[in-house]
Amino acid sequence: MDRIIHKQSVNCKYCNSLNIVRYGTFHGMQRYFCKHCGRKFADNDALPKMKTPIWIISLALNCYYNGMPLAAIQKEINQRHGAYYAQSTIYNWIMRFSEEAVKQAASLPPVCGDTWFLTATPVTAGTRRLYFIDIFDRQSKFLITSRLAESFTAHEFINLIHPAFLKTIKNPSHPFTIMVPPVFDDTALELITAGTGLPANCIINKANLTIVKEFNSPLKKRAGVVRNFKSLERAQIITEAWRIHYNYFVDCDKPKYHRAAEQTGLSPFRNWEDVIWQSVQLTPG
Numbered sequence: 001m002d003r004i005i006h007k008q009s010v011n012c013k014y015c016n017s018l019n020i021v022r023y024g025t026f027h028g029m030q031r032y033f034c035k036h037c038g039r040k041f042a043d044n045d046a047l048p049k050m051k052t053p054i055w056i057i058s059l060a061l062n063c064y065y066n067g068m069p070l071a072a073i074q075k076e077i078n079q080r081h082g083a084y085y086a087q088s089t090i091y092n093w094i095m096r097f098s099e100e101a102v103k104q105a106a107s108l109p110p111v112c113g114d115t116w117f118l119t120a121t122p123v124t125a126g127t128r129r130l131y132f133i134d135i136f137d138r139q140s141k142f143l144i145t146s147r148l149a150e151s152f153t154a155h156e157f158i159n160l161i162h163p164a165f166l167k168t169i170k171n172p173s174h175p176f177t178i179m180v181p182p183v184f185d186d187t188a189l190e191l192i193t194a195g196t197g198l199p200a201n202c203i204i205n206k207a208n209l210t211i212v213k214e215f216n217s218p219l220k221k222r223a224g225v226v227r228n229f230k231s232l233e234r235a236q237i238i239t240e241a242w243r244i245h246y247n248y249f250v251d252c253d254k255p256k257y258h259r260a261a262e263q264t265g266l267s268p269f270r271n272w273e274d275v276i277w278q279s280v281q282l283t284p285g
Helices: 054-065 070-081 087-105 154-167 186-195 209-214 222-226 232-249 256-264 272-278
Strands: 020-026 029-034 040-042 115-125 128-137 143-149 176-180 202-206
Touching: 054 070, 054 087, 054 232, 054 272, 070 087, 087 232, 087 272, 115 143, 115 154, 115 222, 128 154, 128 232, 143 154, 143 232, 154 186, 176 186, 186 202, 222 232
Parallel strands: 115 176, 176 202
Antiparallel strands: 020 029, 029 040, 115 128, 128 143
């Protein structure tokens, strides 16, 4: 006679119910049957319909967004855990859960100061010459928004500034400054000022080279992340997922925003493992 398992660590992968019973073994692995939703599953630390443990997928994502190529990730998993996965499988994990991270972070309002820094970084994706167009919060270094563009012009910045501004909470009585790369001439500054649709309290200034150097370090690893993507659409998904990785998951040089987000509950996740769990609306433990 089957008995209901009351281990807190063994929940139904599909509905999170504890009302489960043992359901035999398969290749030596214990299987369970959920009396609540009627589905069968194995207790193998993997998502429903997947055999790979979540912590291996999380490792692959973390390595990838820290600049490691697929071949090196494949070798890292094999050396650390004795498991072999095809590079195409690792790539599919990256795309699937990058899209999940973008979806889960879509409603998060950025908490920013009164000075932003705009920057453009060249990158090659496939055979195409593109640019990362970014907006950072000057004080916290929080990456507010990022996109891939085919050109580095004032118009590209205009297309990015206003939507980013609408997502933030600004006091209209306080002055607000946007610092742009020093390569822009006065004509470009006038174009940005006139075309962004920002309130009158917004000032557009040129950044000096010292400020530019402050933001070069965290961006160095990103170029390799999109280098092999021939599809601009997929490269843009990876770009947005890298922004999430940089803002929420990177341990070194955490800006103050991260600690505030954790304390106030603004962040829906702490790491890639949380993203993976939440993709099926479950929480670990």
